[in-house]
Amino acid sequence: MLSATHRATEQFLLSHKPQRNITMTDTKIKKIKDDKEPEATFSSKEQELIALYT
Numbered sequence: 001m002l003s004a005t006h007r008a009t010e011q012f013l014l015s016h017k018p019q020r021n022i023t024m025t026d027t028k029i030k031k032i033k034d035d036k037e038p039e040a041t042f043s044s045k046e047q048e049l050i051a052l053y054t
Helices: 002-016 024-053
Strands: none
Touching: none
16 A cells, blocks of 8 residues: 555656656666566565564
């Protein structure tokens, strides 16, 4: 839920910031961030589960 809320907030802020040209670099940086977030979230949850059950 936090992740969904975070994404919604990020989208809101992105859509309301001053307009400027979106460069290819911006797109690549955003894609890298999007690719890394789920992995980090998953491993953090995985660590919590391991801590719970050990």
